[in-house]
Amino acid sequence: MAESHGESKGATAHTETEGGHKPFPPFQKDTFASQLVSLAIVFVALYLIVSRIALPRVGGVLDKRQNTIDGDLSEAQRLKDESDGALKAYENELAAARSRAQAIGAETREKLNTASEAERKTLEERLALRLADAEKTIASTREAAMSNVRGIATDAAAAIVQRLTGVTPDGASVGQAVDASLKG
Numbered sequence: 270m271a272e273s274h275g276e277s278k279g280a281t282a283h284t285e286t287e288g289g290h291k292p293f294p295p296f297q298k299d300t301f302a303s304q305l306v307s308l309a310i311v312f313v314a315l316y317l318i319v320s321r322i323a324l325p326r327v328g329g330v331l332d333k334r335q336n337t338i339d340g341d342l343s344e345a346q347r348l349k350d351e352s353d354g355a356l357k358a359y360e361n362e363l364a365a366a367r368s369r370a371q372a373i374g375a376e377t378r379e380k381l382n383t384a385s386e387a388e389r390k391t392l393e394e395r396l397a398l399r400l401a402d403a404e405k406t407i408a409s410t411r412e413a414a415m416s417n418v419r420g421i422a423t424d425a426a427a428a429i430v431q432r433l434t435g436v437t438p439d440g441a442s443v444g445q446a447v448d449a450s451l452k453g
Contacts, residue, residue, distance in 0.1 A: 338432070341428060341431070341432040342432070344428055345425055345428050345429050345432065348421055348424050348425035348428065349425055351421050352418055352421040352422055352425060355414060355417045355418050355421060356414070356418055358414065359410070359411065359414030359415070359417075359418065362410045362414065363407065363410065363411065363414075366403060366406055366407045366410060367407070369403065370400065370403040370404075370407075373396070373399050373400070373403065374396070374400070377392055377393075377395075377396040377399075380392050419444075419447055419448070422447045422450070423440070423443050423444055423447045426438075426443050426446060426447055427440070427443045430443070
């Protein structure tokens with residue numbers, strides 16, 4: 270048992286005995302081998318726990334996260350491609366409608382140049398009706414294409430925001446942002 274001597278200098282730990290100093294326990298020669306064996310057993314046990322349980326779980330979580338990220342990115346790319354395709358179809362429809370309108374106008378002008386006054390009025394009225402119909406067709410084609418582009422853009426924006434922030438945005442705010450982006 271360690272005792273404290275009244276005449277010791279300052280505050281000392283109770284490590285002295287009457288026979289002398291005891292060395293620090295991990296450095297005692299007679300327990301060094303058993304401590305090395307205990308250390309090796311603990312190290313092997315800890316290694317097995319970490320390598321068999323902890324690392325596979327962490328690796329699985331990382332793989333799942335990477336697969337989710339890759340899936341979200343491919344979905345966003347697919348939606349972007351669909352949006353681009355819808356926009357090209359809209360532009361093609363618009364160009365075709367404009368060329369039809371120009372062809373109708375050119376045909377009518379030619380008829381007007383060769384027609385009499387009464388025929389000219391009749392042709393002008395038919396031209397006005399056909400132009401109005403062409404404008405309605407252009408407007409409906411534009412509206413259909415823009416609604417398709419808006420839907421695809423809304424889906425893509427929601428997927429991108431969810432991917433970047435991890436939070437699913439509400440549809441109203443995504444719709445407002447897409448509308449503002451399409452107008453500007």
